[in-house]
Amino acid sequence: MDAAFVLDWLNLVLRWAHMIVGIAWIGASFYFIWLDNHLHKPLDPADAAKGIGGEVWAVHGGGFYTAKKFTLAPERLPPELHWFKWEAYTTLITGFFLLCLVYYYGAEIALIDPAVMQLTKTQAIAIGLGFLVLGWLVYDWLCRSAFGDDEVVLGGLIFLYCVVSAWALCHIFSGRGAYIHFGAMLGTIMVLNVYFVIIPGQRELVKAKEEGRIPDPKYGLMGRQRSVHNTYFTLPVLFTMISNHYAGLYGHEWNWVLLILISIAGALIRVWFVQRHKGNQNPLVLAAGFVMLAITALAALPRPSADGGGPVAFDQVQPIIQARCVSCHAAKPTQEGFLAPPKGILLETPSQIHAMAAAINQQAAASRVMPPGNMTEMTDAERRMIARWFKGGAQ
Template sequence: MGAYILDWLNLFFRWFHVIAGVAWIGASFYFVWLDMSLQKPPKWKADKGISGDLWAVHGGGFYEIAKYKLEPEEMPKTLHWFKWEAYTTWLTGMCMLTIVYYANATAYLIDPNKVDFGSNLGAIATSLLFLGGSYAIYEIIVRSRIGKNAMAFSATIFILMILATWGAYQLFSDRASFIHVGAILGTIMAGNVFFGIMPAQRALVDCVRRGVKPDENVANLALMARNRSLMNNYFTLPLIFTMISNHYPMMYSPNSSWLSGWMVLVFVGIITAITRHFFNQKHLGHFKPQFLIVPALLTLVLIFLMRPAPIAPAPVSPVQSAAPVAGSTDGDSATAEATTVAASGDDAVMAVVHERCSTCHAAQPTQAGFAAPPAGIILQTPEDMKAHKAKVVTAVQSSYMPLGNITKMTDEERQQVVAYTSGL
């Protein structure tokens, strides 16, 4: 019953998280586009303190949009704030982290081949410390002198994110490492809203309400808020990738001699950040196709480097390979013996599957924490293995399955299952 309730909580918070994320990311993209698309206003608008304006058409009507340099002439009666989209996305994301990775840490959070935490509680505490420490370091840097230099700040954060990606991969399961990097990005983005953007907005609103001219301190807060908002814009695409990465084990557990999972994520981060830069430049009226060409080339390089190693063919016994001679009783005997050997081979592999895979991938899973087979995949017969051949080969070969190697599948068993399934 506990696993059943967790599945419902998983569904609810995942759905809520996606809805809130769509609202937040949509608003973020829109306001960055808006800020970068503003044109120099006519003199009569500039005299009123308007720094930029634009016209748009949507939904059968025209919109005239103006941005004030700091404060309007008077406080509007209705003022729309954009904050709960960010807070709700982060809160539901932390709920998802708790439900999926903390409540079932043995299967999803821990990889005993990397770190022996001793207990689930130790792994959860390490996860929280890792996330909290990463954000604390970011906040210290953004408030320091480095944070006032765009180039130095960007380079510093880039290097630190590479280190965080590597660190997460050393501590947690491959799948969990990607989610932790996404959680760091999401926490930074929500923190930018809570600790940077909202204080600046409240300071501006307070000045307008009191009829006071915003001072240099308020102006600096507004500039920092704009910079944090732009930073969130560049983090958005890598964050979305980590959110969907659990569906693609080839990304975080690549069967490649060239790249490990953390390197793949760094690659993706660079590709998506450059792509986002193309659109930001386009909003400013600068069409620079090189910022699309470079990511496209890097994607091809990534695809090449991640190519899987060839699968070794399943071992064939001499009896199986012997060709029967026509009309020969020896041939009939060899054929019968080969059939027997093949059948026993099926039994041997399926015995491994039943012990290592079917505890989760059964109509009624016996593994704690699973109310139903993951992704609806049942692996109990050779026909099941054939029906899910592509997924089984990729998941087992990449060591993604069993999750956290909870059933302790050996390398020999892994090779045996991959070779057998590939030949079906």
């Protein structure tokens, strides 16, 4: 069996699985945040006497539902409790294997960009894994240190670490590889928050009830803090998961700034949603999120080429595309590791090239992200020639 075929199917299955379990995890997380923020005083006084602190009534799928939350704990625990943890764990597991398959096994294409930094495959993988581990260690230390007692100071330090990480990643890896590692770093922090802090805190709550003692309040405080961080990390992480489709961002010369701006926008939008669930949303927060997105879009606008050369004919561009692009973008790619042309794009005939002129200019000339890792060694002069051809009408 062809190795490329097997890898292609592994890629498909892992992406699909990662998306499924990720939706389950984030969906459950968003639901419980919504639930907590919509609790109201029990309608039945008898429920309040039983220690129920709040309830929510809902209608869905042809039925009525009520969810009740105890202020502390019920008089006796039921024989079965549902835990929400494996959604998070399997998201990390599938995401890590996907990272290994796409960015580590295929590091020469997806992770390493010689124009950014000369790295061996081993060096690139070690640095990538190091960022994931270091991200958790630094974040966890900040939360457990004295800084963790002041949410404003802690938030500022976490943000500063994210800025430094984005800058460093974008000056080490390809833009695409940098963005996904930024998201993987935050995603790893989120899952390890669940594993090391949130779930142990819930176990302590159950154990204390079984032993008839009052649970240590520190576990609840730590769990709440990490849960709040997780919810604000969510939208930036989701952005990085789809960022490989947007070369105009990760291929930009200020890609690390754009990454931070979009992350801020995502966090602000999430803040507004949480406020909205509580019934005290501030429209300025939502507006600030969209303003941040607008600033990012304006900053990412392609800059006019400074090249003052004359118009370029198609006959001058076609040999460049034939030499640098067609090894992948052919009905039967000759580039190792490609069973089919990426995104189904073919560049073998004049009509195919003309149809994709805007995309060719964006990917090869404006953002310079193609060929990936510049594996076919397209020169700066060739990129400028493509830009001039497109600027002249791509005739």
